Amino acid sequence: MDVQFSQESINEINRIIAQYPKERKKSALLPVLHVVQKETNGWLSVDTMDKVADILAIKPIEVYEVVTFYTMYFTKPVGKYVIEVCQTGPCMICGSDKIVSYLESKLGIKVGETTSDNIFTLRTVECLGACGYAPMLQIGEQYYENLTEERIDQIIHELGSTYSDKY
Amino acid sequence: MGVQLLLEHLNKPEINTIDGYIKQGGYRTLDKVLGKMTPDEVTEEVKTAGLRGRGGAGFPTGMKWSFLDKSTDKPRYLLCNADESEPGTFKDRLLMEKIPHLLIEGMIVSSYALGCRTSYIYIRGEYMFILRILEKAIKEAYAKGFLGENIKGSGYSLDLYVHPGAGAYICGEETALIESLEGKRGNPRIKPPFPAVSGLWGCPTIVNNVESIAAVVPILNMGGSEYAKIGIGRSTGTKLISASGNINKPGVYEIELGLPVEEFIYSDEYCGGIKGGLDIKACVPGGSSVPILPKSLLFKESNGNPRLMSYESLSEGGFETGSMLGSGGFIVYDEKQCIVKNTWTFARFYHHESCGQCSPCREGTIWLDKVLYNIEHGLGKESDIDLLWDIQHGIEGNTICPLGDAAAWPVAAAIRHFRHEFEYHVKYPHRVKDDDHVYQPEMNYTTA
Amino acid sequence: MKVTIDDISIDVPPGTTILEAARMIGENVPPTMCYYSKLEGSGGKCRSCLVKVTKGSEKDPRPMPKLVASCRTNVMDGMEVKNTTSPEVLQARKSVTEFLLINHPIDCPVCDQAGECDLQDLSYEHGLSKSRYDFKKRIFDLIDIGENIQMHMTRCIMCYRCVMVADQLTPERVHGVLNRGEASEISTYIQKAIDNEFSGNMIDVCPVGALTDKTFRFKSRVWFTKPVYAHRDCKTCSGKVTLWYQGAEVLRVTGRKNKWHEVEEFICNDCRFHKKNTEDWVIESAATISRHSVISQNLNVYEKPVIHKKLQEKPKSE
Ligand SMILES: Cc1cc2nc3c(=O)[nH]c(=O)nc-3n(C[C@H](O)[C@H](O)[C@H](O)COP(=O)(O)O)c2cc1C
Ligand code: SF4
Ligand code: FES
Ligand code: FES
Numbered sequence: 001m002d003v004q005f006s007q008e009s010i011n012e013i014n015r016i017i018a019q020y021p022k023e024r025k026k027s028a029l030l031p032v033l034h035v036v037q038k039e040t041n042g043w044l045s046v047d048t049m050d051k052v053a054d055i056l057a058i059k060p061i062e063v064y065e066v067v068t069f070y071t072m073y074f075t076k077p078v079g080k081y082v083i084e085v086c087q088t089g090p091c092m093i094c095g096s097d098k099i100v101s102y103l104e105s106k107l108g109i110k111v112g113e114t115t116s117d118n119i120f121t122l123r124t125v126e127c128l129g130a131c132g133y134a135p136m137l138q139i140g141e142q143y144y145e146n147l148t149e150e151r152i153d154q155i156i157h158e159l160g161s162t163y164s165d166k167y
Numbered sequence: 168m169g170v171q172l173l174l175e176h177l178n179k180p181e182i183n184t185i186d187g188y189i190k191q192g193g194y195r196t197l198d199k200v201l202g203k204m205t206p207d208e209v210t211e212e213v214k215t216a217g218l219r220g221r222g223g224a225g226f227p228t229g230m231k232w233s234f235l236d237k238s239t240d241k242p243r244y245l246l247c248n249a250d251e252s253e254p255g256t257f258k259d260r261l262l263m264e265k266i267p268h269l270l271i272e273g274m275i276v277s278s279y280a281l282g283c284r285t286s287y288i289y290i291r292g293e294y295m296f297i298l299r300i301l302e303k304a305i306k307e308a309y310a311k312g313f314l315g316e317n318i319k320g321s322g323y324s325l326d327l328y329v330h331p332g333a334g335a336y337i338c339g340e341e342t343a344l345i346e347s348l349e350g351k352r353g354n355p356r357i358k359p360p361f362p363a364v365s366g367l368w369g370c371p372t373i374v375n376n377v378e379s380i381a382a383v384v385p386i387l388n389m390g391g392s393e394y395a396k397i398g399i400g401r402s403t404g405t406k407l408i409s410a411s412g413n414i415n416k417p418g419v420y421e422i423e424l425g426l427p428v429e430e431f432i433y434s435d436e437y438c439g440g441i442k443g444g445l446d447i448k449a450c451v452p453g454g455s456s457v458p459i460l461p462k463s464l465l466f467k468e469s470n471g472n473p474r475l476m477s478y479e480s481l482s483e484g485g486f487e488t489g490s491m492l493g494s495g496g497f498i499v500y501d502e503k504q505c506i507v508k509n510t511w512t513f514a515r516f517y518h519h520e521s522c523g524q525c526s527p528c529r530e531g532t533i534w535l536d537k538v539l540y541n542i543e544h545g546l547g548k549e550s551d552i553d554l555l556w557d558i559q560h561g562i563e564g565n566t567i568c569p570l571g572d573a574a575a576w577p578v579a580a581a582i583r584h585f586r587h588e589f590e591y592h593v594k595y596p597h598r599v600k601d602d603d604h605v606y607q608p609e610m611n612y613t614t615a
Numbered sequence: 616m617k618v619t620i621d622d623i624s625i626d627v628p629p630g631t632t633i634l635e636a637a638r639m640i641g642e643n644v645p646p647t648m649c650y651y652s653k654l655e656g657s658g659g660k661c662r663s664c665l666v667k668v669t670k671g672s673e674k675d676p677r678p679m680p681k682l683v684a685s686c687r688t689n690v691m692d693g694m695e696v697k698n699t700t701s702p703e704v705l706q707a708r709k710s711v712t713e714f715l716l717i718n719h720p721i722d723c724p725v726c727d728q729a730g731e732c733d734l735q736d737l738s739y740e741h742g743l744s745k746s747r748y749d750f751k752k753r754i755f756d757l758i759d760i761g762e763n764i765q766m767h768m769t770r771c772i773m774c775y776r777c778v779m780v781a782d783q784l785t786p787e788r789v790h791g792v793l794n795r796g797e798a799s800e801i802s803t804y805i806q807k808a809i810d811n812e813f814s815g816n817m818i819d820v821c822p823v824g825a826l827t828d829k830t831f832r833f834k835s836r837v838w839f840t841k842p843v844y845a846h847r848d849c850k851t852c853s854g855k856v857t858l859w860y861q862g863a864e865v866l867r868v869t870g871r872k873n874k875w876h877e878v879e880e881f882i883c884n885d886c887r888f889h890k891k892n893t894e895d896w897v898i899e900s901a902a903t904i905s906r907h908s909v910i911s912q913n914l915n916v917y918e919k920p921v922i923h924k925k926l927q928e929k930p931k932s933e
Contacts, residue, residue: 019328019330021368024349024368026349026350026351027330027348027349027350028350029350029351030292030330030331030332030333030347030350031330031331033333034292034295034331034333046804046805056350058350059787059788059789060789060804061788061789061790061791061803061804062350062351062791064791064793064804064805065351065352065791065792065793066350066351066352068793068794068795068804069335069352069353069522069793069794069795070292070332070333070334070335070353071333071334071335072292072293072333072334073333073334087512088254088455088512088513088515088516089254089255089451089455089498089509089512089513089516090254090255090411090412090498092508092509092512093412093413093498093500093504093509094411094412094413125334126252126254126336126515126516126519126520127252127253127254127255127336127455127516128293129251129252129256129257129259129260129291129293129294130257130260131254131255131256131257131409131411131412131417131496131498132257132409132410132411132417132418132419133257133417134411134417138293141295141296141299142296143296335795352792352795357658357659357660357684357687359689518796518797519796520796521795521796521797522795522796523773523792523794523795523796523797523798523799524660524773524775525659525660525661525662526660526661526662526663526711526714526715526772526773527662527710527711527714529714529773529796529797529799530714530715530717530718530797531714532796532797533718533796533797534714534717534748534750537750554747557710557747560710561707561709561710561711561713561714562710564681564682564707565662565665565681565682565707565710565711566662567659567660567662567684
């Protein structure tokens with residue numbers, strides 16, 4: 001199946017490629033995958049990865065190797081919003097465990113799962129560089145810090161209510 | 168507040184824009200340096216300043232620059248390490264988020280000193296929102312003619328780009344960073360060759376932390392010898408400390424190196440003491456990789472002198488009684504925190520972040536994680552404590568890159584200083600289980 | 616350049632690694648699980664060849680602070696190295712061996728590599744007798760990489776050699792290292808056969824039984840077969856091979872391995888998988904067998920590891 005990217009993404013990809021010497025196109029792989037993943041519902045299918053390999057003139061396996069190495073790329077479908085809660089030491093001592101269990105019960109899913117309406121995926125991650133504002137979570141490009149249960153209610157409502165009355 | 172060199176203008180209006188930044192005297196070094204000083208003179212200035220790498224290892228920056236192989240006609244690269252992923256560290260983020268132009272100014276003059284035509288800032292993928300801030304700032308700098316061809320008529324040209332990672336702590340290791348920038352898995356390279364000889368695309372390359380590069384700006388403004396007067400002994404200048412954990416005022420502080428640890432924790436200017444009026448139990452002073460220090464060793468060196476926030480003082484006594492300044496990730500634990508659980512989360516972190524190339528780290532980190540999980544969850548055995556010791560010993564020093572050491576040290580230090588807590592966990596597994604591994608006051612670890 | 620390893624000195628050309636120097640001395644050579652002299656960029660990963668440099672060079676006599684991978688460290692003039700005379704090195708090697716084994720299935724009874732497995736040798740010489748790992752071992756889904764090569768990821772020790780073979784000998788690499796850390800695996804990601812003229816060499820370079828020859832699978836045990844050197848006129852490769860006979864039947868064809876268990880020349884898949892009749896070959900002689908193979912014991916030509924006299928006293932442990 002041939003994957004097509006929007007003109008906007010193609011422009012962005014070309015801008016990125018131009019940041020590296022001509023014969024070093026492969027260097028654009030990580031930023032290009034970010035652009036592409038955003039467009040393809042937040043995850044990367046084999047077809048998408050092959051297309052990226054094609055654009056950068058590298059072997060498909062070079063893309064698979066990279067995609068599976070880094071935690072920010074997904075190779076399986078995810079919810080519209082991926083909630084990533086930090087659980088490393090500094091966040092843990094400030095109560096990240098409670099945040100995770102609160103989210104689990106609120107969304108009715110376990111860590112690693114996606115709500116049945118495909119709106120939220122819950123993940124735990126390691127330190128995101130917000131330890132002083134713990135507990136914290138990230139959704140997309142946004143950091144949410146100094147979390148409380150009320151704040152979480154608010155976030156979930158803000159994001160989810162456009163799609164479902166449940167939130 | 169003491170001397171503020173990096174964060175001085177943090178709260179000035181519009182400091183995140185180029186005009187706001189220039190209003191506070193920003194980009195002055197361009198006039199002073201480009202075409203006026205030779206690149207070697209700039210390097211000399213940084214050497215005189217005694218600046219030491221702020222990314223963790225504390226290697227003298229000027230000396231590192233002088234290792235750059237200038238004998239080839241290959242291009243040279245300066246890479247700014249903005250991967251900031253060491254648990255407990257979040258200082259580079261503040262700098263880039265709030266005062267992006269300070270880093271850009273630092274990149275320009277540092278690249279000039281190294282003779283680079285193109286430089287990159289490698290930023291962790293999770294900081295995508297900061298990448299946008301940096302790219303916007305870089306655009307502003309191009310528009311003003313501070314980047315691009317013939318900067319301010321000096322004849323010097325530089326292109327600057329930001330490159331995002333995608334979630335891998337190991338890409339903070341400089342050769343893994345280079346691999347990642349080349350579009351590969353973040354597998355650290357086997358050294359030698361060192362990047363200064365063969366780095367990015369086989370060209371001579373220098374990798375420096377965000378804060379190190381930013382510090383070059385005040386150094387050039389005030390002169391290396393003035394900068395060297397700040398701080399204490401070989402720990403010159405100021406350092407950003409990321410303070411987190413059970414303190415009243417977590418956040419990023421710029422301190423003059425040499426500040427007493429006790430003052431840093433208890434003064435209202437900084438951490439403001441322990442939350443809830445509790446007592447302090449321990450502190451990890453330099454990011455998760457460095458040894459944890461119990462209260463008894465935290466405020467005093469072995470000779471009785473007060474322990475200071477400096478490279479030398481924090482490492483005084485070696486690993487027996489000391490730790491390291493590291494990246495300045497200062498994590499404070501109150502008396503109720505469970506050291507075993509904390510150590511487990513760190514072990515889990517290193518297990519998660521090991522690149523998997525070399526056997527001691529790949530297999531050792533998962534083993535540490537599993538054994539610590541068991542102890543923490545009331546499934547441990549008494550022999551597990553010695554086993555942990557053996558595992559960390561088998562990793563330390565035997566790996567390709569220092570991630571192995573970083574995984575081993577926190578475990579070793581926790582056992583060294585808090586063995587009684589581990590013993591409590593294995594002796595009273597049901598209590599650990601029932602308490603949902605939260606510390607209870609009646610758990611008197613020392614007499615257990 | 617003069618280098619001294621465990622009190623034995625030798626002169627070597629510049630650019631020689633400590634490991635190659637030790638091989639030139641020929642005794643007391645550090646074990647190698649990932650380094651392969653014929654593959655560029657190999658080595659440095661398994662850490663079984665760690666040694667201690669007690670003197671950096673004549674010019675800079677300072678010892679190196681950490682143990683170094685002998686396969687990736689060049690000698691300097693006047694360098695002094697300790698291999699088996701250093702308790703620290705032996706301790707590290709023991710740890711490395713233990714690490715390599717904790718997740719290894721140790722399924723030697725059903726493994727075709729048994730008898731010529733580098734990991735068996737390593738654990739025999741440096742391992743503990745008992746496992747201290749109480750957890751379930753790591754498992755991977757079996758993947759099918761084609762009709763000639765059998766892959767068992769659970770046995771893999773991540774030496775990256777097969778990836779280098781694919782990069783350096785074949786036109787298009789379709790397999791690689793996926794995932795990271797302890798979950799790393801060799802895979803094609805999508806089900807895909809690794810099929811090209813030289814892919815079979817991955818079997819020969821694999822230090823363990825992760826990649827084995829499907830056409831030989833379970834046919835016999837290595838120690839019941841008899842190796843014979845032979846050659847043929849081959850357009851694709853040198854055609855110099857070892858034939859493994861049981862009775863009159865050729866069960867397996869491999870490259871010729873030297874003393875260090877490395878093939879002398881890579882061979883093509885046609886020679887390896889499709890030329891299994893004596894008529895296909897010109898027989899040369901009985902093969903010399905490296906001590907890495909158990910069959911050397913059958914034939915009674917087992918080259919025992921030679922340990923220098925001075926070194927035979929056990930070093931005191933730390
Ligand atoms: C596993 C690992 C992770 C690292 N992460 C970072 C990091 O996130 N940021 C950083 O500046 N340095 C990091 N370092 C240190 C770098 O390797 C390197 O020493 C540093 O970027 C050099 O810059 P400096 O001399 O200015 O400190 C890390 C090192 C290791 C081994
Ligand atoms: S120490 Fe760990 S992270 Fe570093 S190279 Fe080895 S496996 Fe990779
Ligand atoms: S530990 Fe959670 S952000 Fe650092
Ligand atoms: S053989 Fe040297 S590290 Fe593997």
